[in-house]
Amino acid sequence: MIKIFHYIALLFLIVSSSLNGQTLIASKEQHLESQTQRIDSLESTLWSPDYFDQFELRQDNDFLHFTDRYYSTGSFLGLHRWLPLSPKQLEQRQTRQYSLVLYQEIYTPTDLLTDKIKFLDRPYAGFIGLNNGLTVTRRAHLNRYNFVFGIAGPWSGSETVQSAFHNSATVDSKIATWLSQVDNSFHLNAYYEYVREWQWNPKPFAVYFSLNPKAALGTKDAYVEQDVVFYFGRRSSLQKSMAYGQLLGRETELFFSTRFGYRYVLHDAMLQGNWLGDNSVYTVTPYRMMYFFNVGFFWRYKRNDVFLKYHYESARNRSAEPHLYVSLSYSRRY
Known part of the structure; x- marks a missing residue:
């Protein structure tokens, strides 16, 4: 028991x-x-930013060279937003951002006072458009898709804006005649660019090199382009740097860049009008090949991004000359 x-x-x-x-x-x-x-x-x-939204103000102008011709003015008002990531996208360490940019471009010939078409080296042209963009990055790769719709010609308001500026902001300024402006037309355009970047030297003085092919197809622009870019200084990686408008970065950045580009032009509506047909009195044929160069200076501090770029571009058409202009941008995250 x-x-x-x-x-x-x-x-x-x-x-x-x-x-x-x-x-x-x-x-x-x-x-x-x-x-x-x-x-x-x-x-x-x-893997998410401190601030999910950003607004941007940018101005392109050639006034520092005391000229008022060709690509004379560009005004941009942009809103950028971080997009939520799926578990798979988060695992792949992607970033996704949406951009909405309202902008206006103004193009003028060299002689602003002539009333004879034969003295014009290019037609007057203006464009106002809305750009919808999606930027997707993954490690050292970036894909950017932009879709633009807008209006060219007198309806763009370019003549009114430029004339008002010269009347109010300058003394003894030339008031352009806006003779034979490119005619009114609606435009739809798609733009794509890809970036592959390599880091050649680490911080504190980082060196980055990137290849940046681009393509455009639509009624306003049709071209293919290849850019080569170098970055030098205190800069974050592609997915966190203001060099590519990224919202994810938290560190202070201070660096400069040099860019070399080549473009093969199929159509330029600011010179030729709408290829679907319009009633422009005066148009010119663009050069098939264009070359670009710019130097940029970038500074990111806390929520603020500032950049200044100095641009050179070769002549766009036979009777024109090379052109220089400056871009100044301020952005703030919120």
Whole structure:
């Protein structure tokens, strides 16, 4: 009888030990799962910006060269937003941003006072448009898709804006005749660009090199382009740098860039009018090949981004000359 009780007690101890072990394993598994969830949450937090939106003001102008010709003025008002990532996109360390930019471009000939078409080296032209853009990055790769729709010609308001500026902001300024402006027309255009970047030297004086092919297709622009870019200074990686308008970066940046570009032009509506047909009195044929060069200076501090770029571009058509202009941009995240 005593032996039976011994066996019963031994069996009870074995069962109790087994149950305790299973409880301990389950507890460890729950703890591990909880830790994994915390790590995933932390990684998700680190891979999202402090501020999800940004507004941008940018102005292009050639006034620093005391000229008022060709691509004379560009005014841009932009809103940029960080897009939420799916679990797969987060695992791949992607960034996705949407941009909405309202802008106006003004093009004028060299002689602003002539009333004779034969003295014009290009037609007057203006464009106002809305650009919808999506930027997707993954490590050292960037894809940017832009879709633009807008109006060229007198309806763009370019003549009114330029004349008002020269009347109010300058003394003894030339008021352009806007003779034979490119005719009114609606435009739809798609733009694509790809970036592949390599880091050649780490911080504090980082060196980056990138290849930046571009393409445009539509009624306003049709071309293919290849750019080569170098960045020097205190700069973050592609996915976190203001060099590409990224909202993810938190570190201060201070660097400069040089860009060389070549473009093969299929159509330029600011010289030729709408290829679907319009009633422009005066148009010219663009050069098929164009060359670009610019130097840029960039500064990111806290929520503020500022850049200044100095541009050179070769002549766009036979009777024109090379052109120089400056871009100044200020952006603030919020």
